[in-house]
Amino acid sequence: MLVHSRTGRWTAWALFAVLFVPLFALPLLVVLAASFSTNWSGAFPSGPTTAHYAAAVRGESLQALTTSLVTAVTASLIALTAGTWAALASAALGKRGRRIVDALFMLPVAVPSVVVGLAVLVAFSQPPVLLNGTRWIVVLAHTVLVTAFAHQSVSAAIRRLDPMYEQAAAGLGARPSYVLLRVKLPLLLPSLNAAAGLCFALSMGELSATMMLYPPDWTPLPVLVFTATDRGSLFTGSALAVVLMAATLLALLAVSRVRTKASYR
């Protein structure tokens, strides 16, 4: 333990509370409070209601939630497949090749997501691949944005993976494909899981690139939150935000339960 004395520990907790509550907890609590009210003119909200939630789980809002979930799941799965594939391939390259591949995959993180959105928009608004106006352009942009994170966390896990397992398997007569399926991927499963959770959460909250690309029939929930608050419906927006938050948290919780089952050591 870093801090030993009792007073020292209390001070550390107090400092944590001072920093954490206003920075992290309070804004979220405010959104939560606003989602249950109709009026907020004083220090506290008033006019408690659940009407916003009743609206948030049907019609256009429900469709936006489904849209977000489908987009996030699809983008995460594609990103995980592509990121893992690239990470496995780059691990087999020399030092230089690996650096180049890693740098290429990190590009979408370095480039602002608005720029990624614009790039995708410009690139796919013309034949031969015309995706503008379809839901696929949103899924594509999300995939581009989250693949970087999948690639990064999986390649970190591959670097930590002891090569002796692969060699032991090869020494027992296993072909490389068998080693991949029966040894490497199972040992990487906890990291793949974590990467999937990260990708999903990032995609669920993505707004800036989505704003440039979404067609009328494929409106993800963050866009709805933004448009609601933009036209002044703060309380409706808050309820939608809480729904978004809850859906993401629930999905992450489910993923983390799989993760604990899959860790062996």
Added chain:
Amino acid sequence: MTSGIRFDAVSVAYGSTTVLDSLDLTVEPGEVMALLGPSGSGKTTALRAVAGFVRPVSGRVFIGDRDVTDLPPYRRGIGMVVQQYALFPHLRVDANVAFGLKARKVPKAEIPGRVAEALEMTGMADYARRHPRELSGGQQQRVAIARALAVRPDVLLLDEPLSALDAQLRSGMLAELARLHRELPDVSILYVTHDQVEALTLADRIAVMDRARLRDCGTPQDLYRRPRTEFTASFVGNANLLPVTVGTDGVVLGGTELKVATGGAAPGSSATLCVRPHLVGLGDGPNALRGRITEVQWRGSTHRLYVEVAGHRVKADVRELRETPPLGAGVALHFAPEDAVLLTAGVTGD
């Protein structure tokens, strides 16, 4: 089917560093060959060249009559056990042992029987449903051996298999390995170790390696009693190596004449006298050496004395003394002429 291993002038290099220099060595079918040497001597590299994890820059590796130099590891028909066992942590013991059989597409109906047989042989039958993390180091080691034996390899490669175990377990496992080899007399074993006791106990022959080269090769008794190089003499059994001048009827060490067989070495030439510490006695006798005690170590049943004789440090292991001699005391040491080996220049290995 029996098949040995043959290294034909095998060299391995990483960049400009040669880690294995033109190794010529044959392991006969059914033989246990120990590769003995300090770390960095190239012994593990030699084993990895047989397994296929390093590619020689020159030379060929044969398993039986097959040139395996260009084959990938999974086509070489080997069984291998490494220092850290490398049991697959996500598989239970029986699945670990079955791994090689499934990978080699052994008929499904045959697998359970062969897994049980391998676990029986290593005394791990009761642990089949455990995960590796639930086993002790010694048990994991047995599973690793069972996994390697289940595929019925022609050659078994053991890379410091006991070095992660404590001393007591190690001697138990040594006996187990000896028993396994008696039960499987057709399997050739290449056993890499830095521990001379393991090599002397288990091996039919020992190849002594140092600085990427093979320095000596012979039966354990041969290497121990008649080392051909200084390196072998000091690494196997930690012998006293004393620079001497060859005389007409023996050798001269710092003015003292000692009777030893010179084996036809030219009088007047310099040579190295090799005497094992436990063959050096305390007190006067034939071939007496006088000197002063510089250090005394009590080792339970023996005392190790370091005695300075004519500017050279001589180690003597004597039966436990009733009274520890004081440092600086003058003592006489002696050894029987037949217990000494004279290493003449030109066979010192370099």
